[in-house]
Amino acid sequence: MKFFIDTANLAQIKEAHDLGILDGVTTNPSLMAKEGIKGDEAIRNHYKTICELVDGGDVSAEVFSTDFESIVAEGKILAAIHPNIVVKVPMIKDGIKALKWFSDNSIKTNCTLVFSAGQAILAAKAGANYVSPFIGRIDDSNWDGMELIGQIAQIYALQGFKTEILAASIRSSLHIVRAAELGANVCTCPLDPILGLLKHPLTDIGLAKFLDDAKKMQH
Numbered sequence: 691m692k693f694f695i696d697t698a699n700l701a702q703i704k705e706a707h708d709l710g711i712l713d714g715v716t717t718n719p720s721l722m723a724k725e726g727i728k729g730d731e732a733i734r735n736h737y738k739t740i741c742e743l744v745d746g747g748d749v750s751a752e753v754f755s756t757d758f759e760s761i762v763a764e765g766k767i768l769a770a771i772h773p774n775i776v777v778k779v780p781m782i783k784d785g786i787k788a789l790k791w792f793s794d795n796s797i798k799t800n801c802t803l804v805f806s807a808g809q810a811i812l813a814a815k816a817g818a819n820y821v822s823p824f825i826g827r828i829d830d831s832n833w834d835g836m837e838l839i840g841q842i843a844q845i846y847a848l849q850g851f852k853t854e855i856l857a858a859s860i861r862s863s864l865h866i867v868r869a870a871e872l873g874a875n876v877c878t879c880p881l882d883p884i885l886g887l888l889k890h891p892l893t894d895i896g897l898a899k900f901l902d903d904a905k906k907m908q909h
């Protein structure tokens with residue numbers, strides 16, 4: 691499973707990249723706004739900096755438009771920023787049409803705001819490279835986000851769809867483990883749930899004992 695970080699914060703991206711396990715970055719307008727990025731030029735420069743930081747990994751950049759012509763025009767500008775840009779397109783009717791256009795024109799895409807298996811089928815049919823089911827937000831609504839990951843994985847395997855399942859809106863380390871178990875190709879989340887994977891009390895106890903015994907072997 692690939693690890694993407696879901697942030698537009700350069701320090702977090704750098705920290706995750708320095709761990710050596712980062713495969714890419716996802717952003718969205720809320721995450722970009724949180725970093726205070728304003729204006730077309732600043733947006734393009736920020737995406738370029740992220741692409742250079744992650745050094746070869748896919749970087750999702752979301753369009754703001756909602757009609758076909760504007761989504762395509764915006765997506766072309768985003769894709770021209772760097773070869774690793776993946777154009778993030780919302781799950782709407784014109785979005786589906788644009789996903790197909792991008793697929794026919796060799797521009798990589800991520801279909802976002804996916805909350806059902808039916809939407810995931812449409813994204814795959816349109817040729818999206820990634821589909822982003824929002825696990826945490828489904829859980830927030832008292833439904834089971836993980837059930838959707840399993841359902842999409844089963845459908846894509848049965849039907850031979852090539853679209854990669856990008857488990858998004860991940861809120862905890864356990865979400866990452868469950869997504870991996872259920873066949874998600876990618877998980878995207880902030881740095882904390884990734885670092886949370888490190889934690890186990892027996893590791894801490896075991897290390898303390900090893901370090902203690904190591905002292906006994908020194909003069």
Ligand code: G3P
Pocket residue numbers: 696716717718824826827858859860878
């Ligand atoms: O980038 C899409 C998704 O990961 C958003 O997550 O935590 O805002 O639901 P969240």
